[in-house]
Amino acid sequence: MISSNFHTHSVHCDGKDTPADMAARADSLGFFALGFSGHREAAFSNCTMTPESEGRYRREIEALKKQYAGKMEIYCGVEQDYYAGRRDGYYDYAIGSVHWIEKDGQYLCVDWSAERTRENIDRHYHGSAAAYAADFYALEAQVKVATGCDVIGHFDLITKFDDAQAIFSMEDPAYRAAVMQAVDALASPGTVFEINTGAMAKGYRTAPYPAVGILKELHRRKCAVMINSDCHDKSKLTFGFDAAVEAARAAGFTTHVVLKHGRWEELPL
Numbered sequence: 001m002i003s004s005n006f007h008t009h010s011v012h013c014d015g016k017d018t019p020a021d022m023a024a025r026a027d028s029l030g031f032f033a034l035g036f037s038g039h040r041e042a043a044f045s046n047c048t049m050t051p052e053s054e055g056r057y058r059r060e061i062e063a064l065k066k067q068y069a070g071k072m073e074i075y076c077g078v079e080q081d082y083y084a085g086r087r088d089g090y091y092d093y094a095i096g097s098v099h100w101i102e103k104d105g106q107y108l109c110v111d112w113s114a115e116r117t118r119e120n121i122d123r124h125y126h127g128s129a130a131a132y133a134a135d136f137y138a139l140e141a142q143v144k145v146a147t148g149c150d151v152i153g154h155f156d157l158i159t160k161f162d163d164a165q166a167i168f169s170m171e172d173p174a175y176r177a178a179v180m181q182a183v184d185a186l187a188s189p190g191t192v193f194e195i196n197t198g199a200m201a202k203g204y205r206t207a208p209y210p211a212v213g214i215l216k217e218l219h220r221r222k223c224a225v226m227i228n229s230d231c232h233d234k235s236k237l238t239f240g241f242d243a244a245v246e247a248a249r250a251a252g253f254t255t256h257v258v259l260k261h262g263r264w265e266e267l268p269l
């Protein structure tokens with residue numbers, strides 16, 4: 001059973017609940033650890049922390065660390081977008097993510113809606129989903145270098161609204177080639193990729209990211225996985241964890257990675 005979550009958002013960025021309410025809920029679920037991962041500021045987005053809210057975020061989580069000392073481990077992490085630059089050394093850990101593609105002088109959001117995804121492809125890629133995917137995975141390939149992250153967040157986020165794999169399928173050679181470029185760039189032994197159930201929690205997907213076909217490639221390369229729900233609502237702290245464990249096992253993983261006593265550790269699945 002998974003009793004931790006290291007990808008969570010609070011009112012300090014685009015989440016619903018306060019860190020204190022989320023911690024209380026995690027404690028009631030018997031968590032041994034809860035990590036917060038507020039979106040680091042990206043100037044062109046209003047879903048991220050601001051310098052002011054980041055200060056409050058840090059102070060509140062420091063207070064929770066003290067409040068739960070000896071009972072539940074609290075970590076102050078950050079979700080660092082590709083365009084937010086290198087992570088700040090203050091944070092206990094960083095999740096590196098790609099949420100936008102800079103194209104034609106705009107930042108195209110890849111996880112806004114099915115309509116926006118279709119519009120991005122039609123308007124900016126002449127209808128070529130393969131070209132869109134190629135640009136996304138070219139950024140993904142650089143996300144560790146660009147952010148200095150510890151964990152690769154929702155690796156195939158562009159599939160958020162494509163549960164049926166109608167647009168992005170590993171069976172499609174062009175899509176697969178785009179994916180594999182990023183896998184080859186990132187997936188050295190021990191690299192941690194998260195299995196993220198966030199889109200399941202929001203009702204967009206029936207399976208977590210990344211697709212099992214990608215997870216199998218990561219397992220072949222001796223990468224590690226961390227299970228998170230990308231939680232924006234305290235009632236979703238463990239949403240889809242059974243499906244995430246199932247996906248990990250289907251790809252050959254027998255362990256998952258957590259932060260425990262401040263160190264990265266593998267626990268049995």
Ligand SMILES: [Zn+2]
Binds near residue numbers: 079099153
């Ligand atoms: Zn994200």
Ligand SMILES: [Zn+2]
Binds near residue numbers: 007009079230
């Ligand atoms: Zn997130």
